[in-house]
Amino acid sequence: MLNIDFEQEDWMLEGGCVYSDTELFFPVGSSMKAMKQANEAKAICMECPVVTECLEYAIRTNQDSGVWGGTTEDERKSIRRQYRKTGLVING
Numbered sequence: 001m002l003n004i005d006f007e008q009e010d011w012m013l014e015g016g017c018v019y020s021d022t023e024l025f026f027p028v029g030s031s032m033k034a035m036k037q038a039n040e041a042k043a044i045c046m047e048c049p050v051v052t053e054c055l056e057y058a059i060r061t062n063q064d065s066g067v068w069g070g071t072t073e074d075e076r077k078s079i080r081r082q083y084r085k086t087g088l089v090i091n092g
């Protein structure tokens with residue numbers, strides 16, 4: 001069972017992942033299985049009505065594991081660097 005530590009915000013209840021398998025969003029390691037899980041999670045994010053809020057939250061609260069706002073932890077590193085410089089969350 002995953003123990004995920006984050007503060008609940010209202011937008012989270014609208015997330016496309018609410019009724020999805022939590023493990024998809026927190027793949028472990030870099031195996032093919034983990035990459036497939038991350039891609040499945042990101043596909044759900046791309047249809048999610050709160051993807052912007054989710055990514056902003058992940059950057060603002062320094063979520064360093066899992067898929068948030070359609071990004072993996074590695075993808076968020078550059079977004080986080082940009083955020084520290086500009087105060088803006090820019091994906092892509």
Ligand code: SF4
Nearest residue numbers: 015016017045048054
């Ligand atoms: S963007 Fe992805 S991780 Fe965030 S709430 Fe939506 S489905 Fe969940």
